[in-house]
Amino acid sequence: MLKNPTPQQIAQIVALYITVSSLLVWGVLEGVRARFELTWMFTLALLGIALFASAYLITIFYLRKYIYRKIKLIYKTIHKHKVSPQEKNKNIDVRENIIDEVEKQVAEWAEQQQEELDKYKAWAEYRRNFVGDISHELKTPIFNIQGYLHTLLDGALEDPNVNTTFLKKAAKNLERLHIIVEDLEAISRLESGELMLEIQSFDIHALAAEVFEDLEFKAKQRNITLEFKDGASQGFKVQADRESIRQVLTNLVSNSIKYGEENGRTRIGFYDMDGNILIEVADNGLGIPKKHLNHVFDRFYRVDKSRSRERGGSGLGLSIVKHIIEAHKQTINVRSTPGLGSTFGFTLKKGS
Incomplete structure (x- = not known):
């Protein structure tokens, strides 16, 4: 048989x-x-x-x-x-053998259904976490503003020793709310594909120098030196959206100043990788523990939550950076060791 x-x-x-x-x-x-x-x-x-x-x-x-x-x-x-x-x-x-063929189709269907179910569960969990994160991030500044304003309305407005201070603190929290909303809008545009990249050839060294100049005052406040690595003093042409890459560099350098050690340094290096240019932003700060490295690009993820909120920011900066680099069809990664510092590296297509 x-x-x-x-x-x-x-x-x-x-x-x-x-x-x-x-x-x-x-x-x-x-x-x-x-x-x-x-x-x-x-x-x-x-x-x-x-x-x-x-x-x-x-x-x-x-x-x-x-x-x-x-x-x-x-x-x-x-x-x-x-x-x-x-x-x-x-x-x-x-x-x-029709039965075998049908069994194969059913197995493929079952596998596809399981993949869709897993994906749905992951997205559902992601949405729940995202909503929770947004609520938590917005609650703090809103609560602070509410407290300052109610205190002023209850009589402190007439007290010259506290009224200006409370108004400044309320304004600072409003700025934080504004940053969070703007960054959420940027994330939404990036994920929906609404961001139209204006690809052009430009000198990445010149752009990095502009970013250093923009953040020079901020770096001096913490006595952090901004410099290029050895061999990175000449120009390197890349093809990308210049303003988007400015945002990437600004975010990475700003983070290295904000969370780095005082009296430290932030350095940018460039490396020729044939068809691509590798750009690295390195600091000699506290570094990131290994358990956090896989999550630094997640929305609202903070390695040191208390210090991060104290120094401002929306918690979305690195997520936006990752989206921008991926919109260029390139990659970004991080290397870090506690006590030695962190290095963020991303690639861009070489320009002519």
């Missing part, structure tokens, strides 16, 4: 059994009388052929009908598009 017969083979076996059984019975009954005459043997052969053909056609007809009904029920479950009966029936090739 065949291990996995096709419908055609099943029909042939059934027809053969019917034919042989019928001919044996008829032959026993008629053989003795006919004494193996030539005409009798010819009739026996013709009858055998006719029986085999009839049995085969009838069997294959009912097999096709049975298989069609079963496959139709399966297709109703696993197919999202409608298929006409003619197409379904046409798809039944009796020469193929």
Whole structure:
């Protein structure tokens, strides 16, 4: 017996059994009388052929009908598009192992359903966390503003020793709210693909120098030196959206100043990688523990939450940086060791 017969083979076996059984019975009954005459043997052969053909056609007809009904029920479950009966029936090739093919399609469907379910669960968890993170981030400045304003309205407005201080603190918290909303809007544009990149060729060294100049005052407040690494003093042409990359460099350098050690340094280096240029922003600050490295680009993720909120920011900066680099179809990574500092590196296509 065949291990996995096709419908055609099943029909042939059934027809053969019917034919042989019928001919044996008829032959026993008629053989003795006919004494193996030539005409009798010819009739026996013709009858055998006719029986085999009839049995085969009838069997294959009912097999096709049975298989069609079963496959139709399966297709109703696993197919999202409608298929006409003619197409379904046409798809039944009796020469193929239909059961194996259907099992394969069902297995693929089940795997796809599981992938979609896992993806849905991941997105549901992501949305829950995101909503929770937004609520938490917005709650602190709103609560602070509310407290300052109510204190002023309750009489402190007339007290010259506190009124200006409270108003400044309320204004500072409003600025933080504004930053969070702007960064959320930027994330939304990046994820929806609304950000249109204006790709052009420009000197990445010149852009980095502009960023250093913009952040020079901020660096001096913490006595942090901004400089280029050895071999990075010459120009390197890249193809990218200049303003988006300015935002990336500004964020990375600003973070290195904000969270780096006082009296430290922030250095930018460039490395030729044939078709790409690797840009690295390195500091000699506190560094990031290993358990946090896989999450530094997540929304609202903070290595040191108390210090991060104290020094401002929305917690979305590195997430925006990652989205911008990925919009350029490039990669960004981080290397860090506590006590030695951190290095953020990203690639851009080489310009001409």
